[in-house]
Amino acid sequence: MCSNSLDSKDVALIFGASGITGWPLMRECLSYPSKNTFSRVLGLSNRPLSRETAYLPDDPRLEIYTGIDLLDKDQTRQTLETIPAIGEVTHVYFVAYTGHGRTAEELVRLNSALVDHALLALKKLCPRMKFFTLQTGGKGYATAGVPWPPAPWKEDLPRLPEPYASKIFYYAVYDVMIRHAAGSSWQWSEIRPSYLPGFTPHHNAMSIAHSLGLFIAFYRSVKGAGATCAFPGTPGSWEALHSDSSQDVVAHFHIYTSLHGDKTHGRSFNVADGEGTSWKVKWPIVCNYFGLKGVGPSAQVAGELQGTKWLLAQKYLWSAWAKDNGLKGDVLENMQWDILDTALSLPLRIDYDLGASREIGFQETMDVGKGFLVAFDRLRRAKFLP
Known part of the structure; x- marks a missing residue:
C-alpha cells in the first residue's frame, strides 16, 4: 500500500x-x-x-x-x-x-x-x-x-x-x-x-547528457549561434528507435x-x-537549446570530421574554452566520449x-527530449555546461 x-x-x-x-x-x-x-x-x-x-x-x-x-x-x-x-x-x-x-x-x-x-x-x-x-x-x-x-x-x-x-x-x-x-x-x-x-553534482564521465551538451555547446562556440549542426551519426542511427x-x-x-x-x-x-523515439526527433530539440539548427546526417560535408572525432581535433582549444566559460575542472578532458559515440552511431532498434x-x-x-533539456539546465547551474 x-x-x-x-x-x-x-x-x-x-x-x-x-x-x-x-x-x-x-x-x-x-x-x-x-x-x-x-x-x-x-x-x-x-x-x-x-x-x-x-x-x-x-x-x-x-x-x-x-x-x-x-x-x-x-x-x-x-x-x-x-x-x-x-x-x-x-x-x-x-x-x-x-x-x-x-x-x-x-x-x-x-x-x-x-x-x-x-x-x-x-x-x-x-x-x-x-x-x-x-x-x-x-x-x-x-x-x-x-x-x-x-x-x-x-x-x-x-x-x-x-x-x-x-x-x-x-x-x-x-x-x-x-x-x-x-x-x-x-x-x-x-x-x-x-x-x-540526467545530472549529478560531480563530474560524471559516463553522463550522456553532459557529454552531448559539451559537444553541442563547443560546436556553437566554434561555428557561431544559428549555425547548422549535422547529426554526426549514420542514416541508420538517425532513424533507429531507442528509449x-x-x-x-x-x-x-x-x-x-x-x-x-x-x-x-x-x-x-x-x-x-514513453514510447520509443529517435535522434531524428531529438536532435533538432537538443541543438535548439544551444541556439543551433539540428539537421540530419545527409548534411554532413564529405571529408570533414564529424562528432567526437571533430571535437577531439579541437583539443588544443579545450582548456581556454572551459576557462572562458567558467566551467569546473577539465570537463572535456575527463569525459568518456565512447559512450556518446555509441549512442549516436548505433543503427539498431533498442526501444x-x-x-x-x-x-x-x-x-x-516525459516529452521527447525534455529529459535532456532538464539535465542541461541543471548542468548549467552547476557550471558543468556554459
Whole structure:
C-alpha cells in the first residue's frame, strides 16, 4: 500500500546517492508521491557530498552520509551502525555502481560485492525493511557477439547464453539480491532504465547528457549561434528507435514500485519516458537549446570530421574554452566520449516495451527530449555546461 499519511513512519535509504539515479531519488523521496511519504530520507555516498554543493532542498528530513565503502563488508556495516535510528529504515533503493572501464569479469565481481555487503548489513540492522529496489539496465537484453532480439524489448526475454551470461554483471547482482531475499520478509523489484539523461553534482564521465551538451555547446562556440549542426551519426542511427529514461522518471518509478508491493514484488520492470523515439526527433530539440539548427546526417560535408572525432581535433582549444566559460575542472578532458559515440552511431532498434509498468498503474511520461533539456539546465547551474 502507498504510505503517504501525515504520520508516516516510513524511512527511505538510498545507496549511491551521488549518482545519476541516487541524486533525484534524494530529491523526489521528499515530495513524491506526496511530501508525507517518508519521515526521513537517508542518502549514502562513497564520495563527499553536501546538500549545498549538490543543490538539494534544505529539508530537515534529508540526511546525507558519506564515506561508505561498499566493497568493504565490515566498513559498510559499521557506517550504517553510526546512522541514528538506522533500524527504522523501511524502503531501500540500491542504485550504486562501480568499475567503469574495468573488464566484464571485474564488473561482475565488484558490483556483486556492493549488493552483497549492503544486504548483509541491512538484514542485520534494518528489521523493518519492507521493500528493496535494485537498478540494472538494458545491457542484459543484448551484447556484442550474440544476435540481438527484436525490439521493443520486454522484461521476459531470456538471459543471454554462455559464455556471455557470466560476464553480465546485471545478472550477477540480481542473483545476489534473490539469494538474500529467500526466506526474508521484505519485497523487491528490479528496475531497468535505458539511456539515462540526467545530472549529478560531480563530474560524471559516463553522463550522456553532459557529454552531448559539451559537444553541442563547443560546436556553437566554434561555428557561431544559428549555425547548422549535422547529426554526426549514420542514416541508420538517425532513424533507429531507442528509449530514454530520464532521471526524474526513473526515480519516481523506483518509489512507485516500492509503495505498491502487492503489484510489483518479485518482478522486473522496464522504465522509460514513453514510447520509443529517435535522434531524428531529438536532435533538432537538443541543438535548439544551444541556439543551433539540428539537421540530419545527409548534411554532413564529405571529408570533414564529424562528432567526437571533430571535437577531439579541437583539443588544443579545450582548456581556454572551459576557462572562458567558467566551467569546473577539465570537463572535456575527463569525459568518456565512447559512450556518446555509441549512442549516436548505433543503427539498431533498442526501444523498450512498457506494458508491465503501465499494467501496475505507472502512467508518468516525459516529452521527447525534455529529459535532456532538464539535465542541461541543471548542468548549467552547476557550471558543468556554459
